Amino acid sequence: MSEVLSFPKRETLPLAIGPSPMPLELRHLAFQADSIAILMGIDLKLDTDALTVLMGPNGAGKSVFLRLLHGLIKPTFGEVLWNGEPACAATRKQQALVFQKPVLLRRSVKANLSFALGLRPFQNRKQRLQSALDSAGLADLADRPAHVLSGGEQQRLALARALILEPKVLFLDEPTANLDPASTLLIEQTIQRVRQQGVKVILVTHDTHQARRLAEDVLFMHRGRLIEHSSAQTFFDRPAMREARAYLDGEILV
Numbered sequence: 001m002s003e004v005l006s007f008p009k010r011e012t013l014p015l016a017i018g019p020s021p022m023p024l025e026l027r028h029l030a031f032q033a034d035s036i037a038i039l040m041g042i043d044l045k046l047d048t049d050a051l052t053v054l055m056g057p058n059g060a061g062k063s064v065f066l067r068l069l070h071g072l073i074k075p076t077f078g079e080v081l082w083n084g085e086p087a088c089a090a091t092r093k094q095q096a097l098v099f100q101k102p103v104l105l106r107r108s109v110k111a112n113l114s115f116a117l118g119l120r121p122f123q124n125r126k127q128r129l130q131s132a133l134d135s136a137g138l139a140d141l142a143d144r145p146a147h148v149l150s151g152g153e154q155q156r157l158a159l160a161r162a163l164i165l166e167p168k169v170l171f172l173d174e175p176t177a178n179l180d181p182a183s184t185l186l187i188e189q190t191i192q193r194v195r196q197q198g199v200k201v202i203l204v205t206h207d208t209h210q211a212r213r214l215a216e217d218v219l220f221m222h223r224g225r226l227i228e229h230s231s232a233q234t235f236f237d238r239p240a241m242r243e244a245r246a247y248l249d250g251e252i253l254v
């Protein structure tokens with residue numbers, strides 16, 4: 001008989017909130033591409049290790065926002081400060097970003113992880129590799145080419161490869177879009193585990209059920225502006241902004 005998995009209820013996961021391993025401050029952040037304003041006037045402080053969920057309609061600017069935070073693109077105006085320092089290669093090294101569509105090397109599962117391990121002067125590479133394979137449930141697939149894995153397996157590999165670098169901050173851009181509930185559960189369990197280990201997680205999702213399960217605080221973005229930052233309870237019970245209420249109610253936001 002097959003085993004039935006179910007998502008844990010939010011209430012069963014009370015976590016103590018501590019300081020962020022890398023406090024973030026944004027000052028008047030703005031980004032333009034081809035003279036078009038994509039993000040505008042964003043001021044924000046994220047200084048706890050609470051799991052932050054970023055929500056907002058398609059095109060609101062969430063992916064661009066993550067790239068700016070991670071230092072993959074530079075702001076047109078304003079500043080991204082990590083530990084009070086501008087985002088740079090050194091801050092980026094302490095962070096990892098997982099995209100909605102996993103970007104993997106055309107090599108085996110194991111080789112994808114070894115390649116990442118080679119980017120840092122880690123000891124005990126063999127054990128680290130095995131532990132990454134085990135935690136991601138990929139040990140039996142270690143020698144399989146990454147590109148033949150299922151969508152869920154590829155996303156678990158992308159996440160394992162990000163985590164093998166022991167980031168202090170983990171950005172996740174819709175990591176479970178297109179995954180079935182069982183694959184989503186495995187990814188969420190990993191997210192919960194790293195959150196408990198003190199990693200600062202910033203997760204973009206359109207899945208309001210997922211957001212309710214995982215979020216400790218919520219950022220809501222609309223048309224390039226960050227219009228709400230609330231605790232998860234406040235956001236889901238009584239969002240301050242009309243746009244956030246409409247989004248949660250499934251109304252079409254234009």
Ligand SMILES: Nc1ncnc2c1ncn2[C@@H]1O[C@H](COP(=O)(O)OP(=O)(O)OP(=O)(O)O)[C@@H](O)[C@H]1O
Nearest residue numbers: 033034036038056057058059060061062063064065
């Ligand atoms: N390099 C670029 N040049 C021009 N426009 C861009 C560029 N990058 C992003 N955009 C535009 O910025 C807007 C925000 O894009 P972004 O991908 O951040 O949205 P999003 O909130 O992540 O959307 P979704 O939920 O659909 O993933 C979109 O209208 C997109 O077309």
